[in-house]
Amino acid sequence: MDKTNDPNRLITLAIHSYDFAVSLKNELEKAGIEVVLHNVNLEMPVVSTGVRVRIHEKDLPAALKVVEGPTAKASKRHAIKSRVVIPVDFSPYSMKACKVGFAHAFRSGTSAILLHAYMSERYRFMMPFGSDRYDNGERADEESVKTKAIEQMKQFRSKVEEEISKGNLDNVMFQTKVVEGLPEEKILECAAANDAKLIVMGTHGNNRRAIASLGSVTAEVLDAGKFPIFTIPKNLSIDDLASIHHVLFFSSLNQRDILAFETFYRLMQVKGMKVTILPVVDRKNKALAKRASRQFLQYCDEHYPENEFTIENISIESDNLTEFEKFMADNKVDLIAIPNKKQSIFSRLFNPSIAHRVLLQSEVPMLVVPI
Numbered sequence: 001m002d003k004t005n006d007p008n009r010l011i012t013l014a015i016h017s018y019d020f021a022v023s024l025k026n027e028l029e030k031a032g033i034e035v036v037l038h039n040v041n042l043e044m045p046v047v048s049t050g051v052r053v054r055i056h057e058k059d060l061p062a063a064l065k066v067v068e069g070p071t072a073k074a075s076k077r078h079a080i081k082s083r084v085v086i087p088v089d090f091s092p093y094s095m096k097a098c099k100v101g102f103a104h105a106f107r108s109g110t111s112a113i114l115l116h117a118y119m120s121e122r123y124r125f126m127m128p129f130g131s132d133r134y135d136n137g138e139r140a141d142e143e144s145v146k147t148k149a150i151e152q153m154k155q156f157r158s159k160v161e162e163e164i165s166k167g168n169l170d171n172v173m174f175q176t177k178v179v180e181g182l183p184e185e186k187i188l189e190c191a192a193a194n195d196a197k198l199i200v201m202g203t204h205g206n207n208r209r210a211i212a213s214l215g216s217v218t219a220e221v222l223d224a225g226k227f228p229i230f231t232i233p234k235n236l237s238i239d240d241l242a243s244i245h246h247v248l249f250f251s252s253l254n255q256r257d258i259l260a261f262e263t264f265y266r267l268m269q270v271k272g273m274k275v276t277i278l279p280v281v282d283r284k285n286k287a288l289a290k291r292a293s294r295q296f297l298q299y300c301d302e303h304y305p306e307n308e309f310t311i312e313n314i315s316i317e318s319d320n321l322t323e324f325e326k327f328m329a330d331n332k333v334d335l336i337a338i339p340n341k342k343q344s345i346f347s348r349l350f351n352p353s354i355a356h357r358v359l360l361q362s363e364v365p366m367l368v369v370p371i
Contacts, residue, residue, distance in 0.1 A: 101200035103240035106170035118149035253292035260339030
């Protein structure tokens with residue numbers, strides 16, 4: 001029998017220290033899932049590092065429920081209500097982020113946090129999602145910067161509440177937070193403290209200075225690889241993740257992408273999607289890539305039968321994005337989904353200059369899923 005089509009073949013669910021791997025193994029086996037540990041030092045198991053927790057492929061959906069369940073999360077941190085984190089700069093553009101973020105919070109039964117980072121004079125450069133319009137060329141003292149940031153957040157909150165009352169935003173519980181510091185750091189800190197279910201952030205700011213630097217801040221948060229992140233282009237045409245119908249899913253065609261797709265699928269909660277898988281692999285191994293593509297496609301067809309899957313080979317290796325952009329336009333792609341393995345996602349998938357163009361210029365939003 002062809003092992004690539006065997007639902008009982010072993011796949012790696014996670015890689016941990018020995019103690020944590022054994023703990024996870026016990027939890028999985030309580031749920032009736034068979035587990036095998038690989039890469040264990042037989043003479044001194046407790047010193048083993050990089051222990052692979054392996055399960056049968058057919059058990060993946062059930063295993064992920066255990067991994068993401070309350071028992072597993074409680075072993076890492078005290079119970080925290082997951083929230084949607086939305087960095088804002090008080091512009092109409094920020095209201096777009098609220099619309100998407102609130103819709104997702106409403107659908108998933110959670111709340112939202114509106115976050116603004118203000119920058120004092122001790123920071124040399126002003127960054128997006130931080131206030132940089134306070135003094136009209138004159139130096140402002142730190143207290144006035146803070147005061148203005150707080151006042152702007154109050155005004156923005158009033159606008160959000162008004163939009164909710166008009167029915168233009170989903171009615172979800174939300175709180176506001178104004179902090180001092182570098183936006184990328186504060187976004188990640190806030191997300192970690194609130195067990196962020198999703199970060200919704202833009203690719204353009206409220207003024208020229210923010211527009212010039214926002215892409216880099218967004219990329220910094222993306223590259224941290226810790227939370228699902230939805231990026232909003234300037235002319236976003238959708239209001240909710242649920243309205244997305246065609247997704248372009250970048251894949252390295254390995255086992256971790258199976259985990260990433262399951263996370264993506266749970267986050268989207270949408271049936272009837274068309275998913276185009278775009279392999280990002282070494283073209284020197286065409287035979288292996290072809291077999292892996294077939295295997296990944298078969299897995300998706302079997303486990304997500306309510307969706308339509310295809311594989312396309314689109315060139316993204318040069319500074320000429322004509323083929324990529326043409327495919328996006330011709331096929332009405334609503335979303336670019338990228339698994340992030342916590343290692344410079346853009347430099348890994350794209351030439352940096354191409355990454356900058358895609359992130360800043362594309363009118364198609366991105367969803368980056370951590371693995």
